Amino acid sequence: MLDNAFEALKTFDWGTDLAALAPIEEAITATHGNAEASRDLEQRLIAALKTEISRDAQDYLCRKLATVGTAAAVPTLAGLVVNEKNSHMARFALERIPAPEAAQALREALPKVSGNLKIGVISSLGGRRDPAAVGPLSGLVNDAEPAIARAATIALGAIGTAESAAALHNALGGSITNKQAAIDSLLACAEALLAGNKLADALAIYKALAGDANGRLVRLAATRGILACSSRQA
Numbered sequence: 001m002l003d004n005a006f007e008a009l010k011t012f013d014w015g016t017d018l019a020a021l022a023p024i025e026e027a028i029t030a031t032h033g034n035a036e037a038s039r040d041l042e043q044r045l046i047a048a049l050k051t052e053i054s055r056d057a058q059d060y061l062c063r064k065l066a067t068v069g070t071a072a073a074v075p076t077l078a079g080l081v082v083n084e085k086n087s088h089m090a091r092f093a094l095e096r097i098p099a100p101e102a103a104q105a106l107r108e109a110l111p112k113v114s115g116n117l118k119i120g121v122i123s124s125l126g127g128r129r130d131p132a133a134v135g136p137l138s139g140l141v142n143d144a145e146p147a148i149a150r151a152a153t154i155a156l157g158a159i160g161t162a163e164s165a166a167a168l169h170n171a172l173g174g175s176i177t178n179k180q181a182a183i184d185s186l187l188a189c190a191e192a193l194l195a196g197n198k199l200a201d202a203l204a205i206y207k208a209l210a211g212d213a214n215g216r217l218v219r220l221a222a223t224r225g226i227l228a229c230s231s232r233q234a
Contacts, residue, residue, distance in 0.1 A: 002027055002044075009048055013056040021060070028068055042068050046076050055085055062089035071099035078105035081121065082112050091124045103130045110136055119151045126155030134159060138167040142176060149177045157185025160192025162201040169208065183209065183218055190225055194232075203229040 001023040008020040024045075031037040045068070049061045058080070065073045074097065080090035094102040106128070109121050122140065125133040133155070140152035153171070156164040168186050176182050186205055193202035206225035209218055 006044060006048055009053055009057045009060070010051075011054075012060060013054055024064065028064060031068070038068055039070075039072070042070060042072060045069075046073050049076055049080075058086055059089045062086075062093045066093040066096040069093055069097040069102075071097075071101040073097065074099065074101045074105050077102075078109065081105065081109045082117070084117060087113070087117050087120055091120055095124045095127045103128050103132065106130070107133055107136060115145075118148055122148065122151040122155050126151075126158035129159050131159060131161050131163065134161065134163045134167055137164075138170070141167070141171045141182070146177055150181050153178060153181045153185050157188035160189045162189075162193065162198065165189040165193070165201070165205055169205075183214065187218075187221055187225075194225065194228060197232070199229050199232055 005021050005023040008016075012021070027041050031041050042065070045061050045064050049058060049065070053061075062077065062080070065077065069077070074094070077090045077093050077097075080086035081094065083090075091106070094106055103125070106121055106124050107130070110118065110125070110133075113121055122137065125137065137152045137156050137159075141149055141156070143149040143152065153168070153176075156168055165186055168182050168189065172179065172182050172186075186209060190202045190205040190209075193199075193205070203226065206222045206229065208222075210222035210226065211219075214222070
């Protein structure tokens with residue numbers, strides 16, 4: 001049955017009856033907790049992704065690798081990230097594979113892509129909350145392309161570390177193209193740090209944003225953050 005499902009992938013598109021692929025879904029469920037069986041299934045999915053199949057079939061396989069993929073799937077997925085037609089679903093998988101190699105692949109793809117593909121990779125790095133991406137993303141917050149600069153700024157906020165907050169502070173001290181996005185991202189960093197009980201780091205951000213130079217809503221959010229930090233310190 002499983003062999004028939006992989007054979008069906010050769011002619012698969014999203015208009016096809018998904019029942020033909022049900023054995024793959026069942027195998028993913030059945031191999032949960034069985035490392036050897038899961039590894040074998042992953043290898044079959046990777047091998048199928050390397051064959052001449054439709055984009056829909058490739059998308060399907062990326063979705064499955066997002067569930068069962070390990071570091072072994074990363075090289076194949078990394079090769080698809082730089083391909084316009086496959087990039088989105090390859091990133092979908094790499095965002096969800098917990099292996100550090102997946103995050104590294106996204107970082108390595110960053111200088112290889114441009115335009116919407118670069119924005120996508122930036123968003124995936126933010127989605128993974130990859131602390132090692134802070135350096136590369138910091139270099140993009142003033143990118144000549146406003147959409148890329150904004151994506152990098154938002155991703156730094158999603159990462160939410162003291163290092164990403166420092167990068168945003170540095171950007172605000174310069175000629176950042178989107179000040180409001182940077183402020184919003186700083187607040188996101190402060191919330192993440194507060195949630196992680198890193199009170200000193202969170203408090204420093206809130207105090208920096210509580211001044212009269214910022215708008216009323218920003219000051220209000222910062223004041224609430226200061227009070228939250230104080231209540232936890234008490």
